[in-house]
Amino acid sequence: MKKFEEKSFRSNSIFKGKVISLKVDDVILPNGKEAKREIINHPGAVAIIAITKEGKLVLVEQYRKALERSIIEIPAGKLEPGEKPEITARRELEEETGYGAHQLTYLQTFATSPGFADEIVHLFVAQDLYKIEEKADLDEDEFVELMEVTVEEAEQLVQEQKIYDAKTAFAVLWMKSCLTKK
Template sequence: MKQDLEEKTVSTRKIFEGKVIQVQVDEVRLPNGHLSKREIVKHPGAVAVIAVTDENKMVLVRQFRKPLEKTILEIPAGKLEYKENSVECAKRELEEETGYVAAKMEKIVSFYTSPGFADEEIHLYQATGLQKRESNPDDDEFVELVELTADECFKRVETGEICDAKTIVALYHWRNAVSDQK
């Protein structure tokens, strides 16, 4: 018989509300009846896009990430706007950050980034039929377009230049999809 593992929320106290996240502290009743506190980051969700060119290169962006205090390579991605459809967000983010427009956008998987403290869910899409146009990043977004082969990408994982979960998940999906076609 399965044990009841659910924690019941007794109270919620909002600590911070910003442009991207909200932070709250929940008091919860544990399955054994004791009380405990949970610090939770609320996030509206995001999309990420696997885009591979006709030359079989993955489209990435190089961007400085303040929480890491370094510049990293990532797949194009961005936050969902209020009530925005995830596929439309994926199309928008791909074009804004890279200048590429996709003829087709296919959902691959959705996953939670850090379920121990955050509810952020990323919807991973694969873009095909790419056409290059001009990029148009947000005013506070400074990115550099980079296109790399799979081998080059995995070398960047080894060096730590590619170090975020969504990009690493995307790389393994891309590699597996290519090997499944052989």
């Protein structure tokens, strides 16, 4: 048994959508009592810390309906069924930024909201970037604006809450840490 494990004894599917599904599980807690857990299932995603030859971070600004505002983020996207994260990372980098990467390095995987969702994000660092001659098309419901910023400019965007999501804030901290070590 895993430490603090909660065993599901009933699961009720509530919704199945294009990106997520929602279920409610009845669980037995470690103390033997019962509780309900609302769980969002997600296929997983990738995110890319893309760094230009000039040492700038490549970002995209896009509207996020759940927040009712635009935010600035590192390129990212959902895994397709059976797709390896590296393939997704290369595709999303090309689609969202028009860049390819000669060097794509896996950094780490993390959970985005483990209190209620199983989504994990595979984080990559893309370096030795090059412009794609024939840029891949964005998804038909996706609208982004590309920007390239220094670490200091990215930190300012965090302070202004224009960078507002955890994966991008992590990317800024990672870059600051790596660039100051050189």
